[in-house]
Amino acid sequence: MMITNNFCLSVALALLAQTKTALGFYVPGVAPLTFKKGEDVPLKVNALTSTRTQVPRDYYRLPFCQPDGGPKMASENLGEFLTGNKIQSSPYVLNMLTEAYCTKLCQVTLDKMQAAKLRLHIKYGYHNNWIIDNLPSAAIGVGKKGERRKRYAGGFPVGFMATDNKLPYVYNHVNINVDYNEYEGGYRVVGFAIEPLSIKHEFQGGFEWDGSSPEGLQKPLDSCSTTRHLQRGDISMSQIVKPQEKILFTYDVTWIQSEVEWSSRWDVYLSEDHLVPAQVHWYSITNSILVVVFLSFLVISILVRNLRRDIAAYNALAVIADEEDEEEKEDEKGWKLVHADVFRPPTNHPMLYCVFMGSGAQLGITLLVAICLSAVGFLSPARRGSLINSFLVFYMLSGIFAGYLSSRLYKSFRGRQWQLCTVITALLFPGVSFGTFVFFNIILFFLHSSASAPFLDVVIVAAMWCCVSIPLVFVGAYFGYKAEAIEFPTVTSTISRAIPDPPNFFMNPLVAIALAGAIPFVAAYVELFFIMTSLWMDQFYYVFGFTLIVYIIMLVTCGEVTVLLVYYQLCAENHRWWWFSFFSAGSSAFFTYVYAAFWFRQLEASRMLMTYLLYFGYMFLICFGMLLVFGTAGSLLSLWFVRKIFGTIKVD
Numbered sequence: 001m002m003i004t005n006n007f008c009l010s011v012a013l014a015l016l017a018q019t020k021t022a023l024g025f026y027v028p029g030v031a032p033l034t035f036k037k038g039e040d041v042p043l044k045v046n047a048l049t050s051t052r053t054q055v056p057r058d059y060y061r062l063p064f065c066q067p068d069g070g071p072k073m074a075s076e077n078l079g080e081f082l083t084g085n086k087i088q089s090s091p092y093v094l095n096m097l098t099e100a101y102c103t104k105l106c107q108v109t110l111d112k113m114q115a116a117k118l119r120l121h122i123k124y125g126y127h128n129n130w131i132i133d134n135l136p137s138a139a140i141g142v143g144k145k146g147e148r149r150k151r152y153a154g155g156f157p158v159g160f161m162a163t164d165n166k167l168p169y170v171y172n173h174v175n176i177n178v179d180y181n182e183y184e185g186g187y188r189v190v191g192f193a194i195e196p197l198s199i200k201h202e203f204q205g206g207f208e209w210d211g212s213s214p215e216g217l218q219k220p221l222d223s224c225s226t227t228r229h230l231q232r233g234d235i236s237m238s239q240i241v242k243p244q245e246k247i248l249f250t251y252d253v254t255w256i257q258s259e260v261e262w263s264s265r266w267d268v269y270l271s272e273d274h275l276v277p278a279q280v281h282w283y284s285i286t287n288s289i290l291v292v293v294f295l296s297f298l299v300i301s302i303l304v305r306n307l308r309r310d311i312a313a314y315n316a317l318a319v320i321a322d323e324e325d326e327e328e329k330e331d332e333k334g335w336k337l338v339h340a341d342v343f344r345p346p347t348n349h350p351m352l353y354c355v356f357m358g359s360g361a362q363l364g365i366t367l368l369v370a371i372c373l374s375a376v377g378f379l380s381p382a383r384r385g386s387l388i389n390s391f392l393v394f395y396m397l398s399g400i401f402a403g404y405l406s407s408r409l410y411k412s413f414r415g416r417q418w419q420l421c422t423v424i425t426a427l428l429f430p431g432v433s434f435g436t437f438v439f440f441n442i443i444l445f446f447l448h449s450s451a452s453a454p455f456l457d458v459v460i461v462a463a464m465w466c467c468v469s470i471p472l473v474f475v476g477a478y479f480g481y482k483a484e485a486i487e488f489p490t491v492t493s494t495i496s497r498a499i500p501d502p503p504n505f506f507m508n509p510l511v512a513i514a515l516a517g518a519i520p521f522v523a524a525y526v527e528l529f530f531i532m533t534s535l536w537m538d539q540f541y542y543v544f545g546f547t548l549i550v551y552i553i554m555l556v557t558c559g560e561v562t563v564l565l566v567y568y569q570l571c572a573e574n575h576r577w578w579w580f581s582f583f584s585a586g587s588s589a590f591f592t593y594v595y596a597a598f599w600f601r602q603l604e605a606s607r608m609l610m611t612y613l614l615y616f617g618y619m620f621l622i623c624f625g626m627l628l629v630f631g632t633a634g635s636l637l638s639l640w641f642v643r644k645i646f647g648t649i650k651v652d
Contacts, residue, residue, distance in 0.1 A: 032262045033133050034186035035096040041178070041189065043092040044074055046085055046129035046136075047450035049155065051537045052606045053124050054614045056084040056450045062121060062158070063114045065106035065249050067091040078392075078460060079385020084451035087131065092251060094132070094176065096187055100253035102224040107211035112243045118159070119168040119241050124606050127155035127538070128196075132178065133189040135265065140177070140195035142232070152269045154538040156196045159241065168241040171196035173230060173250045179258040190258050190265040197230060198238040199223055201248040211246070221250075229254060266380070270540050284526035285546055288553045291523045292560075299560045303567060310334055311648050335570035339646055340493035342570065345413035346578040347496075351421050353578055354413070358406030358473075359429040360632025362398040363625050364555075369394045371551055374544035392464060399426065399469040403476025404483075405632075412486040418477070426473035429628065430465055433621055437461075440617065443610060489647035499574050507572050509580050512565050517587030520557040520630070521595070524550045528592065532599055536615065555633045558585040562634035563641045570642070577638065585634020586627035593623040 035041055047056040060071055067089050074087040091105055110118065130137040139156035143149045159170040179191025201223045203209065209216030224230045229252045239247055260268075335342075346353050370391050373379050379387045406425040410418060444452035502508045506515075521528075527550045534541030562585040566577050574580075596619045605611045 032188055034183055034188055036186050037097050039096050039186075041094040041096055041132060043090050043094055043176070044087050044131045045071075045090045046087050046131060046155075048121065048126045048158065049084075049129060049538055050121075050124050050126045050606075051154075051603050052611070053126075053608050054536065054603075054605075054611050055444065055447060055608070056086070057121070057126065058086055058448070058450045059088060059128070061448065062118055063108045063110060063247075065091045065108070077385045077389060078457055079388035081385075081453050081457045082388055082461075083385060084449075085384055086450040090130070092176070094178070094253055096180070097255050098253070099255065100176075100251065101226045101228065102221060102230060102250050102252060104217050104221075105249040105251060107209055107216065107246055107248045109211060109246050110241065110243055115241055115243045115245065118170060122157075122159035122168040122170065122241065123161060126158045128158060128194075129155040130192075130194060132192045135189060135192045136269070138191075138193040138269070140175070140193050150193060153540050156194045159198065169198045169238045170241050170247060171198050172201075172239045172247050173197040173199050173224070173252075175229060175252045175254065177254045177256060179256050179260065181258055181260060181262060183262075188262045190260040190262055191256070191268070195232075197232060197235060199230070199235045200237040200239050201250065209246075209248075221248075224250065285549055287526070288523040288550060291519065292553050292556055295519065295557060295560050299564050302564065306567075307645060310336070311645070335567070335573070335645070336649060337573055338497060338570060338575035339490045339649070341497045341575040342577070342642060342646060343488040343490060344492050344496060344575065345415075347576060348579065350413045350578075351410060351415060351417065351424070353582065354406040354410040354415070354421055355425045355428055356582065356628055357409055357632050357635060358402035358404075358425045360628035360630075361405045362395065362402035363429065364629040364632060365398045365401055366391060366394040367551065367629065369398075371544055371548045375548050379544075392461070395430075396464055396469040397472065399472035400476035402426075403473035403478075404480040405476075407477040407480030408483060408486065411481055411483075412488075418481055422474055422477040425477070426470040429625070430469060432624070434461070434465065436617055436621060440614060443613070447610060489643060497573075497575060499576065500572070502574075503572055507568065509569065509574065509576075512569070513580065513583045513587050514590075516561050516565055516584040517558075517589070517591045519561055520554045520588040521591035523557050524554050524588075525595075528595070529599075532596065533602075536603060554588065554630060558588060558630040558634045559637040561585070562638055566638045566641065577642065578635070581638035582631040582635040583627075585638075586629075586631030588630055589623040589626035592626060593619060596623070 045059040048059055048062070049056050060066060068091070071088040071090070074089070076085065076087060080087070093103075094100075108114075127139075128137070136153075137155060138150050138152045139154070140148065140150050141156075156174075157171065159168055161168055173196075175195035175197065177191075177193045177195065178189060179193075180187045181190045201221055203216075204220045204222050207216075207219050209219070220226065223236075224234065230250075239245075241247075370379065370387065373390065374387065379390050402425050403422060406421060407418060410421045415421060438458065441452050441458065505511060527546060530543070531541060531547070533539045562581050565584050566581050569577055569580060597616075600615060603611075603615070605615070
C-alpha cells in the first residue's frame, strides 16, 4: 500500500542479525492463538488494493456479501490507519478441521451502478486481502504454462478481464485452504491460501432464487458438488459482470495438516517461497562493499599522500617566512591560501543550512534505530502498522538532536535569530511531510478511499508533532546554545577572498555536485529495487539486516566522496564548502528520484491523476529525506576534515 519505505554494528553482526531473522521469524509480543476442534476461526477482510492505482478501497464498497448485522471494524492501531489498512469482519464461517463444500454465501443482483463499479475495479487489477489469525491470504493460480502457482503477497484478484472479448468476470467462488499444526490442547493456523474461481452457478431443476428467501440456501446446485471440492476443471462457464446479472457467491474450506511450526509460519511469506534467492542480496551487498573498499583505498591514498606533502610544504614555508621576514610568503599556493576564509559562515542562507543539518540528523538517527529494531525482529509485517508507529515515535523523540545540532552550528555562525532558527528546524521537514499527507488525505477522502485516515488519527499525529517533537527541538536548542561554540583553528578575516575560476570543467562546483551522487547510488542500486517493489507493489520486505548494511555503506560512501571533493575545491581556492559538501553528499537523492521516474513504468499505472500525485509526491518526500540525511552526514564529516587539516598547519 501507500506510504509513506535505509557507524554502528559491524558487517558481521548485521549479517548475523539478518540470518537470525530469516531462519525463524518469531515476533516478540505476538501471542499464538490455539483453537479447539470445531471452534470458530474468524476470517477478516482488509481493504482492496491495486498497484495500478495506488488507491486502496473499502472491501464492502463493492457488491460483496456482508455478515449479519453488517461488517464490524477490527481493532486497529494508528499505523494501520495511516497505511490504508481497514480490517473488518466477514460473512465466511470457518470451523477448525470442519471441511466445507460449495457453501452458499449470498446472491447479488447487480444494478447498473454496481456492475460499472465492479467492472472498473477488475479492470484496474484490484486484489482482495483476507486475513486469518493475522496471516494474509496467499493466492493460488495458474501460470503461463498451466502449472499451479502460489503467490504470497498482494492478495488475490477480484476478477479478470477476458483476453478474447475483453469482458469482465468476477471470482465468485473461493477455495479456502488452511494449513494447521497440532499443539497440546488444540490446533494453530500456520498457513492460509485462497484459490479464486469464476463460475456461473445453476440450481438443479432450473430453480430461480431471489437472493433473500431461505429456500435458496437449501437448494442443491448443478454447478458444484456438496461432497467434493470444486476444481478448476469442473467449471463450464465463468461468471460475467453486467447489469441485472445474478451472482451467487460460494466457498469451499479445506484443512491441511502441516509440519511448519507456528514461530516459522511467516518465513514462506517473507521469502515468497524463495522466489528471489538470498544470493541476490548477497551479491548486492558484496558489490557494495567492494565499491566502499575501493573508494576508501582511493580516498586514503590520495588524501594521505597529498596532505602529507602539502602540510610539510606549508610548515616549511612558515619557518622560512619567520626567518626571512615573510619574503617567501608569495610562494604559498593551494588550500592554505583560504585559511582566513575557510570557516566563514555560508554566504547564502546560513540559517537554512543549520536547519537542514538539524533535520537530517533527526531523520538519520530515526532511520538507524528503526532499521536496527527491524533487523532483530521487533518490527515486522506480522505486526501491522508497527513500523510506521515506531518511526513516528523515534522521529518525535529525535527532535532533541535536531535542535541541538542546528543551534550549535548557528551559534558558531554567530547568528542572532536563534528563536527563528529553532522554529524553522521544528517545522520544516515535518511540516512539509504533514502538509503533503493532509493534502493527499483530503483528496483520498473525496475519492472514498480507505487510505484516507480518519480525522481523529490526523489530530493524533498533529498532537504528537506539536506536543512532543516541537518541545524536544526547543530543549535540544537550549542545550545547543548553552554549549560552547565550535572552535575553529584559524581566524576568519573581515573581507572575503575572491574565488578564482575553476581550473577545468569537472572542478566546477555544480558539475562536481551532479556527479558526486553516482557512486553511492550505484552501491545501493540493487537493494533499492527491492525496497521500491515493497513500497509500491504490495510485496513484503523483511531483509532489514541487508538494509542496515546498505544504509551504512551509503553513509560511508557519501562521506568519502564528499571529503575528497571538498579537498579538491579547497585546492582550487574555493572556500565556500559548506553548501557544497551538503549537496555533494545528498545528490544521491537526485539519482534516486530519476530512477524512480523510470521505475514507475513497472506499475503499469492507470490514467488516474491521483496515482501520479501519490507516487511522485511521496517519492519526492523520500528523496528530500535522503538529501537531508546523507547531506548532513557528508557535511559533518567534511567539517571534521577541514578542521583537522587546518589545525595541523602553522598560520598567522
